[in-house]
Amino acid sequence: MRILSGIQPSGRPHLGNYFGALRQYITLQKGNEPFYFIASYHALTAVQEPALLREYTMGVALDLLALGLDPKQAALFAQQDVPEVTELTWILSCVTPMGLLERAVSYKDKVAQGLTPNHGLFAYPVLQAADILIYLSELVPVGQDQKQHLEMTRDIAGKFNQQFGEVFVIPKPYILESTAVVPGVDGRKMSKSYGNEIGIFEEGNALKKRVMSIVTDSAPVEAPKDPHQSTPFLLLSLLASAEEKAEWESRYEAGGMGYGEVKKRLLQLVEEYFAPFRQRRHELEKDTDYVMDVLKDGGMRARAVAQQVMHRVREATGLPTSY
Numbered sequence: 001m002r003i004l005s006g007i008q009p010s011g012r013p014h015l016g017n018y019f020g021a022l023r024q025y026i027t028l029q030k031g032n033e034p035f036y037f038i039a040s041y042h043a044l045t046a047v048q049e050p051a052l053l054r055e056y057t058m059g060v061a062l063d064l065l066a067l068g069l070d071p072k073q074a075a076l077f078a079q080q081d082v083p084e085v086t087e088l089t090w091i092l093s094c095v096t097p098m099g100l101l102e103r104a105v106s107y108k109d110k111v112a113q114g115l116t117p118n119h120g121l122f123a124y125p126v127l128q129a130a131d132i133l134i135y136l137s138e139l140v141p142v143g144q145d146q147k148q149h150l151e152m153t154r155d156i157a158g159k160f161n162q163q164f165g166e167v168f169v170i171p172k173p174y175i176l177e178s179t180a181v182v183p184g185v186d187g188r189k190m191s192k193s194y195g196n197e198i199g200i201f202e203e204g205n206a207l208k209k210r211v212m213s214i215v216t217d218s219a220p221v222e223a224p225k226d227p228h229q230s231t232p233f234l235l236l237s238l239l240a241s242a243e244e245k246a247e248w249e250s251r252y253e254a255g256g257m258g259y260g261e262v263k264k265r266l267l268q269l270v271e272e273y274f275a276p277f278r279q280r281r282h283e284l285e286k287d288t289d290y291v292m293d294v295l296k297d298g299g300m301r302a303r304a305v306a307q308q309v310m311h312r313v314r315e316a317t318g319l320p321t322s323y
Contacts (some may be wrong), residue, residue: 001032004137004171006039006079006128009056010047013063014197015270016182016190019238020143024176026068028141034074035302036064038295041079041086041127045120046110061291063201066281069292079131084306088130089123089181091317095159096126105148113193116241129153133168134306141174164316167309182238183231185214193256197236200274201281211267216259232262239269 011020028034038060040053047053057078069076079085099176101107104125111117116212120127132140132153142150157168172220181189184196191197196211214231227233227249250266251257284291314320 001138002136003028003032003034003139003141003174004037004132004135005034005141006037006042006131007060007064008039009043009053009060011056011192012199012201013057014190014192014199015235015238016184016197017065018200021051021141021176022064022067024141025064028174029070029074032139035078035137036069036074037131037302038076038078039131042124045118045124046115052285058288058291061295062281063283065284065291065294066201066277066278071297075298075301076294077302078295081133081295082303082306084303084310085127085130085134088134088310088313089314090316091319092129092133093126093154094198094283095163096129096156097159099124100117100152100155104152106146109201125149125152126156129156130297132171133157134309135302136169136305136309137171138169139174141176143176144273145317147173147175167312167316174226183234185210187215189282198270200270201278203271203278207270208267211270212260212263214259214266221258222255225257230259232259232263232266236262236266236269239266239273252289 005021007022016091025034025036030276038057040057043056047056061076061078064076065071101122104122107117107122107124110121115121128149129152133156134152140150143240144272150171154170155168161168161170183220184190184194186194186196188194188196202210216230216232217225219225228254233248233252236248240248248262
């Protein structure tokens with residue numbers, strides 16, 4: 001089954017990214033035909049420093065390869081290496097109702113967070129639809145909070161097919177498994193925009209400082225505590241074995257335990273779990289030619305599909321090329 005997902009280059013990934021999506025992207029590459037792209041065009045809505053965007057784009061490639069993405073199983077590429085996607089974006093814009101874009105929750109959320117409301121941010125769902133449809137993607141991994149994005153893509157594809165014929169596959173959502181929203185150090189959903197993330201490639205004092213800064217309540221050591229209202233416990237639950245999780249749960253409920261103990265164990269678990277990935281990333285940083293070759297090969301594979309689909313789109317819309 002052909003799978004499509006994009007990762008926006010906006011800095012180092014954190015625990016929320018990993019447990020919410022990245023871990024499952026690696027799992028999905030087995031037995032499927034995944035296309036994973038670095039969404040550089042999307043990043044331009046917020047990141048407009050050229051050097052920083054280049055750094056972030058390379059960073060995503062390093063991160064995914066370090067986490068176990070296999071270029072033989074999955075095509076990994078940069079969005080800009082398939083320029084046909086921007087052509088399709090314009091064509092899809094001509095069948096996308098304004099009302100559909102005005103209902104986009106993500107646009108309202110990002111403006112509320114302080115992003116400048118430019119056209120790219122407003123029209124983001126159309127480019128996203130082009131990303132998905134140009135590869136005839138059958139399955140798109142999304143979290144519950146992103147489900148509206150795929151519903152909009154399905155609407156846009158349906159309107160195009162109704163107007164010009166059955167060109168596009170109507171993609172289905174693959175709702176990513178998640179026990180709960182991964183909390184950040186302040187208790188809110190972990191997000192770079194909140195500045196409350198714990199990076200999976202952080203290490204040493206930087207990592208220790210982040211983990212030990214997790215906000216907790218003022219309950220005394222001797223008091224019983226609710227583990228399911230505790231950010232350190234919720235994060236520890238993502239990494240600990242079922243047996244260890246149950247042990248900590250009992251200790252919370254019995255009282256006589258300070259939050260500092262949980263944070264120290266959480267720090268150990270994060271260091272142990274991600275150590276092999278950090279080591280692999282350090283190795284890849286010394287061989288960026290290999291990383292660029294992976295992106296080049298992935299871009300060629302993706303563009304070969306996109307060009308075929310765009311030929312059909314041009315023919316259907318009355319825009320055939322003269323060569």
